[in-house]
Amino acid sequence: MSESVHAPIAPVQSAVKKAESFSVETEAAIRESMRRCPAKAVEAAIEFRKTGDVRHLPVVIEGIFERFVEPDLRARLAAPESEDLRVIEDLGLDSLTMMEIVMLVEEITGTEIANEELRKLSTIGDIKTFVDCRARGLPPPASATVYDNAALLERMPIQPPFLFLDEARLSSAKATASYRITGQEVFLQGHFKGNPVMPASLMLEALGQLGVWYLLAGLPVEAGKAVGPATIFFASTDGVRCHRVCKPGDVLTLQLKPKRVKAPLAVFEGSIRVGQDKAVTAEEIILTFGLVDAATPAPQS
Numbered sequence: 288m289s290e291s292v293h294a295p296i297a298p299v300q301s302a303v304k305k306a307e308s309f310s311v312e313t314e315a316a317i318r319e320s321m322r323r324c325p326a327k328a329v330e331a332a333i334e335f336r337k338t339g340d341v342r343h344l345p346v347v348i349e350g351i352f353e354r355f356v357e358p359d360l361r362a363r364l365a366a367p368e369s370e371d372l373r374v375i376e377d378l379g380l381d382s383l384t385m386m387e388i389v390m391l392v393e394e395i396t397g398t399e400i401a402n403e404e405l406r407k408l409s410t411i412g413d414i415k416t417f418v419d420c421r422a423r424g425l426p427p428p429a430s431a432t433v434y435d436n437a438a439l440l441e442r443m444p445i446q447p448p449f450l451f452l453d454e455a456r457l458s459s460a461k462a463t464a465s466y467r468i469t470g471q472e473v474f475l476q477g478h479f480k481g482n483p484v485m486p487a488s489l490m491l492e493a494l495g496q497l498g499v500w501y502l503l504a505g506l507p508v509e510a511g512k513a514v515g516p517a518t519i520f521f522a523s524t525d526g527v528r529c530h531r532v533c534k535p536g537d538v539l540t541l542q543l544k545p546k547r548v549k550a551p552l553a554v555f556e557g558s559i560r561v562g563q564d565k566a567v568t569a570e571e572i573i574l575t576f577g578l579v580d581a582a583t584p585a586p587q588s
Contacts, residue, residue: 309337320394324350332395341422344396345415351391352411355384363563370412371542377563398422407431431458434504442503443496444516448473451493452541457505461544464497470535485533490567494557495521497543498574502553511581518577522552526570537561543572551575 314333321329328350335343349369353361356378363372374380380388389400392414398421400408407430408414420427434455443450455464468475468485475483502514533539540560547554553574559567 317395320391321350321354324354328353335396335422339422341419344419344422347395348392348411348415348418351388351395352378355380355388364411370410370415372411373409374411374414375409392418396422428459431456431463432504434500439500442516443500444519445496445499449492450496451489451539452496452500455497455500455504457501459505461542462497462501462505463543464493464500464541466493466539466541468533468535468537468539475535483535485537485539487527487529487567490529490533490539490559491524491527491569491572492521493539494541494543494555494559494567494569494572495574497541497557498553498555498572501543501545501555502574502576506548506553508550508578512578513581514576515579518575518579520575522573522575524569524572526568528568529566530568531561531564531566533559533561533566539566546571550578 313336317332317336318329321332328347331343331346331350334340335347349364352374353364356364360378363369363377372378374385374388385405389405393399396418398418400414400417400421404417404427408417409431417427434457436453439450439452439455440446443452451466452464453466455462470483472485474486474489478484478486499516499519502519503516506514508514538561541557542559543555543557545553545555553576555572555574557567557569557572558565
C-alpha cells in the first residue's frame with residue numbers, strides 16, 4: 288500500500304536556528320513521516336529538530352532502521368554490538384530498501400548523503416557517525432581503506448600457510464578482516480579426526496594478525512618513524528570466550544578495536560563472527576611493537 292502524500296518537513300538550518308524554525312507543522316510532518324517508527328525515535332527526532340542536540344541522533348537512526356528490518360532482526364538493533372551491524376549482510380536490506388532508509392534519514396535529520404558517500408557506509412555505526420558529523424557541520428571521517436590479499440602478502444611478516452587474513456579494512460576507529468576456512472589447512476588434518484574444527488587458539492592468532500596489520504598500515508606514528516614489522520609480537524590476551532565451533536566452509540569476520548596504543552604496547556578488543564553468529568570474543572589482545580626509522584623515498588630521476 289502506498290503511503291499518503293504529506294507536506295515536506297522544513298529543512299534543518301544551523302544548530303542555532305533549529306528552535307527558531309521549528310513549528311507545529313514541522314512536528315506534525317515528522318510524526319507523519321515516522322508513524323511506523325518506535326515512539327522513542329519519533330520523540331528523539333522532534334527534540335533534535337527543536338534543540339539541535341546531536342545526542343538524539345542515534346535513537347532516531349536506530350528507530351528508522353527498526354521500521355524497515357524484519358521483526359525477528361529488530362532486537363539486534365538494541366544489542367551492544369549494533370554499531371557493527373552491516374546493513375546488507377547482517378540486516379538483509381536490499382538496495383531499494385536502503386534508499387528508502389536514507390531518504391527518510393535525510394528528511395528527518397536535515398542532512399544529505401550522496402550515493403557515492405553511501406557506498407562507503409557499510410554499518411549502522413558508519414551511518415550514525417556520518418550523520419552526526421554532517422549535523423555538526425564537520426567533515427565526515429575518512430572512509431575505511433580496503434586491502435586485498437596481495438597487499439597483505441606484500442607487507443605482513445606472517446605468510447602462508449600461517450596467514451589467516453584474506454582481506455582487511457582499516458578505518459580510524461577499527462580494523463576488520465575476513466578469512467574463509469578452506470578445509471585444506473594443514474592443521475585441520477589432525478584437529479578432530481573426521482570432524483575438522485578451526486582451533487580456538489588460531490582464531491585468536493587471526494585476531495592478533497589483524498592487530499599486526501593495524502600497527503603496520505593504520506597506526507599514525509611520529510614523523511620519520513614507522514612500526515617495524517620484525518618488532519611486533521603477541522604479548523597476552525584476557526577475557527576470551529568461545530561461542531561457536533568453526534569448520535571448513537565458514538567465513539570468519541574479524542573485528543578489532545584499539546583501546547590503548549602507546550609504544551611499546553597496543554591493546555585491542557576483538558571479536559569473530561560467522562554470519563550473524565558470535566564465534567569468539569576477547570576483551571583484550573595485547574601486542575608489543577617497536578619503532579624504526581621510516582624508509583626514505585628514492586629520489587625521482
